[in-house]
Amino acid sequence: MATDDLIIGIDLGTTNSLAGVMTPAGPVVVRDAAGSALIPSVIAFTPDGAVTVGAAAKAHAVENPLATVYSVKRLMGKGVQDLAEDLRVLPYAVVGSRQVALAEGQLDEIQRDLVWVRVNGRLMTPQELSAVILKEVKARAEAALGRAVTQAVITVPAYFDDAQRQATRDAGRIAGLEVKRIVNEPTAAVLAYGLDQRQDATVAVYDLGGGTFDLSVLKIAGGVCQVLSTHGDTHLGGDDLDRELMDLIAGEVRSRYGEHLEFTPATRQALRLFAEAAKIRISDHPTATVEVDLGEGRVFSRTIAREEFEALSAKWIDRTLEHCRLALGDAGKTPAQIDRVVMVGGCTRIPYVRRRVGELFGPAKVYTAVNPDEVVALGAAVQAGILMGLKRDLLLLDVTPLSLGIETLGGAMGKLILRNTTVPCQASEVFTTYVDGQTSVDIHVLQGERELAADCRSLGRFQLRGIPPMPAGGPRIRVGFLIDANGILNVSAREERSGREASVQITPSHGLTRQEVDAMVKESLAKARPDMVAHQLIDLRNEAGRILRAVEKALINVPQALSSEQRLLLDGAVAMLKTRLQQDDPDQIYAAMNLVNDAAMPLTQAQMDQVMKQTVVGKKLEDL
Ligand code: ADP
Ligand code: MG
Numbered sequence: 001m002a003t004d005d006l007i008i009g010i011d012l013g014t015t016n017s018l019a020g021v022m023t024p025a026g027p028v029v030v031r032d033a034a035g036s037a038l039i040p041s042v043i044a045f046t047p048d049g050a051v052t053v054g055a056a057a058k059a060h061a062v063e064n065p066l067a068t069v070y071s072v073k074r075l076m077g078k079g080v081q082d083l084a085e086d087l088r089v090l091p092y093a094v095v096g097s098r099q100v101a102l103a104e105g106q107l108d109e110i111q112r113d114l115v116w117v118r119v120n121g122r123l124m125t126p127q128e129l130s131a132v133i134l135k136e137v138k139a140r141a142e143a144a145l146g147r148a149v150t151q152a153v154i155t156v157p158a159y160f161d162d163a164q165r166q167a168t169r170d171a172g173r174i175a176g177l178e179v180k181r182i183v184n185e186p187t188a189a190v191l192a193y194g195l196d197q198r199q200d201a202t203v204a205v206y207d208l209g210g211g212t213f214d215l216s217v218l219k220i221a222g223g224v225c226q227v228l229s230t231h232g233d234t235h236l237g238g239d240d241l242d243r244e245l246m247d248l249i250a251g252e253v254r255s256r257y258g259e260h261l262e263f264t265p266a267t268r269q270a271l272r273l274f275a276e277a278a279k280i281r282i283s284d285h286p287t288a289t290v291e292v293d294l295g296e297g298r299v300f301s302r303t304i305a306r307e308e309f310e311a312l313s314a315k316w317i318d319r320t321l322e323h324c325r326l327a328l329g330d331a332g333k334t335p336a337q338i339d340r341v342v343m344v345g346g347c348t349r350i351p352y353v354r355r356r357v358g359e360l361f362g363p364a365k366v367y368t369a370v371n372p373d374e375v376v377a378l379g380a381a382v383q384a385g386i387l388m389g390l391k392r393d394l395l396l397l398d399v400t401p402l403s404l405g406i407e408t409l410g411g412a413m414g415k416l417i418l419r420n421t422t423v424p425c426q427a428s429e430v431f432t433t434y435v436d437g438q439t440s441v442d443i444h445v446l447q448g449e450r451e452l453a454a455d456c457r458s459l460g461r462f463q464l465r466g467i468p469p470m471p472a473g474g475p476r477i478r479v480g481f482l483i484d485a486n487g488i489l490n491v492s493a494r495e496e497r498s499g500r501e502a503s504v505q506i507t508p509s510h511g512l513t514r515q516e517v518d519a520m521v522k523e524s525l526a527k528a529r530p531d532m533v534a535h536q537l538i539d540l541r542n543e544a545g546r547i548l549r550a551v552e553k554a555l556i557n558v559p560q561a562l563s564s565e566q567r568l569l570l571d572g573a574v575a576m577l578k579t580r581l582q583q584d585d586p587d588q589i590y591a592a593m594n595l596v597n598d599a600a601m602p603l604t605q606a607q608m609d610q611v612m613k614q615t616v617v618g619k620k621l622e623d624l
Pocket of ligand 1: 012013014015016017208209210211212237238239276279280281283344345346347348349350372373
């Protein structure tokens with residue numbers, strides 16, 4: 001492919017922007033050297049004329065409020081009169097072109113009252129500012145890909161009007177990008193999941209970002225995606241949740257240190273960042289602690305529990321659901337008529353959001369497998385790939401191309417769904433713990449044909465926590481795999497005695513080409529024999545470990561059961577087994593295991609007698 005043919009996909013977001021690119025293995029997002037893909041859509045201008053973009057600009061917003069520009073997307077293609085609500089909250093100077101023209105005595109030339117931003121005395125259009133962000137995205141893509149990038153697909157919200165779309169095109173042009181297509185964000189999300197290639201369906205895209213929310217209803221028919229309706233609120237998003245947390249903490253600080261306590265701008269900004277960090281932490285931890293240094297030795301610390309955060313979020317999430325109902329109404333659909341709900345935007349990582357959306361549409365329909373803050377950029381990359389004429393032979397098949405399972409004790413691959421199973425399908429198996437009092441288990445989801453977890457492809461991990469302490473082997477952990485018709489894998493784990501559960505959603509074939517799958521299958525056939533031995537060894541070691549622990553316990557419980565001769569025999573067998581466990585010969589381990597079992601027989605017998613006695617004694621006591 002010549003350099004000129006490359007097209008990247010760009011999600012130009014209100015809060016974060018990023019690029020994606022199509023590769024032979026599917027779309028991937030562009031990451032910097034540190035591995036991060038998101039570029040905060042923030043631009044900082046220093047008095048000496050230097051410009052910084054992204055995380056650095058965001059971090060310094062507080063020192064530099066008049067010269068730090070964020071949320072430019074809100075200004076795109078707008079007139080001043082459209083922006084009353086935004087102008088109140090944006091700290092930098094936004095002026096109307098009419099105002100400027102008036103001052104310069106050239107009113108006649110100005111048709112529409114367009115928006116300008118004034119920073120350090122310099123006037124810039126929103127297009128120019130967006131171009132600064134796009135240039136940064138472009139530069140990062142060029143650095144990552146090691147080649148020039150001159151063409152892009154850029155996404156915009158479904159509700160953007162012509163002026164806003166045109167402004168986005170202009171921004172691309174100013175940044176040195178030929179904009180090959182403007183794509184709706186919800187459509188991009190659908191492309192990222194490959195839903196357009198599947199059966200006809202009605203899909204809702206729920207997008208909760210930093211400062212905006214929208215729900216779009218899309219009809220997919222014959223591979224074509226059509227937006228039926230869209231509804232939302234351009235002032236509802238993660239920022240509101242951050243503010244709830246800030247207000248909570250500020251209120252408590254005041255009631256502790258005096259109602260008149262003034263927060264310095266630096267403290268405010270710190271508080272905002274802490275609040276956001278706490279919100280993000282609560283998405284996968286039960287609590288988060290915020291510590292604010294108020295100076296003069298006053299440090300205020302507050303732990304927020306997930307339940308408390310959910311209570312604070314409820315009214316905002318209620319509002320998003322109101323918009324969902326309105327959008328559904330406009331599209332003439334009921335929640336039951338929606339086949340899938342694609343979750344988009346950083347805030348859809350919040351479990352409470354997923355739960356509430358699941359309650360409205362049905363939990364099984366809610367798609368979260370693709371990172372919600374990357375899904376739009378990935379979809380833009382897919383669209384770019386289509387425009388480049390790349391074939392999309394990604395695996396979205398009606399059968400599972402590779403086996404799916406989880407890592408079991410000792411690093412073996414426990415398969416739950418075998419390759420070539422027709423989808424949709426499901427399977428479940430019960431596992432247990434191996435350590436007394438174990439309260440959490442790691443579930444590592446794998447794909448592949450090999451017998452060892454290390455040789456399979458890791459699809460994801462999650463933890464089931466809060467299992468009540470029980471002896472090893474006590475908990476019943478049912479792990480369920482469910483693959484729906486779109487190839488989305490849902491893995492859940494549920495401890496049946498306590499009802500604790502956790503789950504994860506994955507697109508198992510994401511990024512795998514037909515060739516890669518074939519190679520994986522071929523390799524498994526070639527390695528079948530050593531793999532089988534390796535798996536057998538793991539099983540034997542697990543079993544040997546169980547026997548050794550049981551012997552140890554029994555020696556404590558019934559120490560008198562063995563004669564000194566018998567004890568000698570047992571100690572010898574145990575020592576032999578331990579030595580053989582260090583080696584890799586299954587037959588030798590098996591033989592030693594049998595020796596231990598035989599030598600421990602009197603011990604086992606004595607222990608059983610004791611259990612019987614206890615039961616009898618127990619009965620008698622009960623009878624009394
Ligand atoms: P936009 O589309 O508006 O540019 P994003 O989709 O990147 O924005 O979403 C940004 C928002 O998502 C921010 O409010 C951020 O705090 C929030 N966010 C990111 N990750 C998480 C998380 N793990 N839990 C909760 N909120 C998150
Ligand atoms: Mg977005």
